Amino acid sequence: MAYVEFNNVCKEYGSGEGLIKALDQASFTVEEGQLAVILGSSGAGKTTALNILGGMDSPTRGSVLVDGKDLAGCNNRELTKYRRNDIGFVFQFYNLVPNLTALENVELAAQICQDSMDAAEVLRKVGLGERMNNFPAQLSGGEQQRVAIARAVAKKPKLLLCDEPTGALDYSTGKQILQILQDTCRKDDITVLIITHNSALAPMADKLIRFKSGKVIAEKVNDTPVPIEEIEW
Numbered sequence: 001m002a003y004v005e006f007n008n009v010c011k012e013y014g015s016g017e018g019l020i021k022a023l024d025q026a027s028f029t030v031e032e033g034q035l036a037v038i039l040g041s042s043g044a045g046k047t048t049a050l051n052i053l054g055g056m057d058s059p060t061r062g063s064v065l066v067d068g069k070d071l072a073g074c075n076n077r078e079l080t081k082y083r084r085n086d087i088g089f090v091f092q093f094y095n096l097v098p099n100l101t102a103l104e105n106v107e108l109a110a111q112i113c114q115d116s117m118d119a120a121e122v123l124r125k126v127g128l129g130e131r132m133n134n135f136p137a138q139l140s141g142g143e144q145q146r147v148a149i150a151r152a153v154a155k156k157p158k159l160l161l162c163d164e165p166t167g168a169l170d171y172s173t174g175k176q177i178l179q180i181l182q183d184t185c186r187k188d189d190i191t192v193l194i195i196t197h198n199s200a201l202a203p204m205a206d207k208l209i210r211f212k213s214g215k216v217i218a219e220k221v222n223d224t225p226v227p228i229e230e231i232e233w
């Protein structure tokens, strides 16, 4: 059994004439410790898949297993526990609490889960040792995204889910963020899934998953992933 199993997942919104199939029998797997890149055009169902994996949404049909746990069979209480302890989320627009410092933002997330890392130590790891007492508004976009990654990683999640993590950043800052995500996967042994529109990033992945119209149209293992610093686009 794979660490992550998405089996024939359907997610439907609305009904009758207005039925939208956000996911239509989508299936893929990710192994523990892999870095998976999810590609697909706008509306292909990528975010819906990530939200289901993160326990923020549930499938209409199909099964979703993470480390053997079937999320489709979880009640709200179990999903809350799962989101708190097992999932780290990184969004395009950081979503930091504006009136808390970088350190406090990370501490806040660490406090709600059972087994967390030291917040200051994780901030040092992402290169923000000198900036932890700054508020988000005093940090650049790339620095805010580093705080968001530290906040997610401090929870020691089973899965680090990243939805367009570089979408709001310039080229070189985006590259630094991807480097941190690749390092997190390799050094901290965390399974990482990254959604992107940028197909040039495909070579950095251990596993490439392509979505189209709610379906997974390709799934490929890459035995020779390329370090992000060697990828240009």
Ligand SMILES: Nc1ncnc2c1ncn2[C@@H]1O[C@H](COP(=O)(O)OP(=O)(O)OP(=O)(O)O)[C@@H](O)[C@H]1O
Pocket (backbone or CB within 6 Å): 013, 014, 020, 021, 022, 040, 041, 042, 043, 044, 045, 046, 047, 048, 049
């Ligand atoms: N809550 C909702 N209600 C109705 N339709 C929805 C809802 N959420 C998503 N959809 C629809 O489901 C489809 C898939 O959306 P999704 O956000 O998963 O795509 P995506 O691949 O992440 O796109 P993007 O790259 O633009 O973020 C789209 O047609 C979208 O409009």
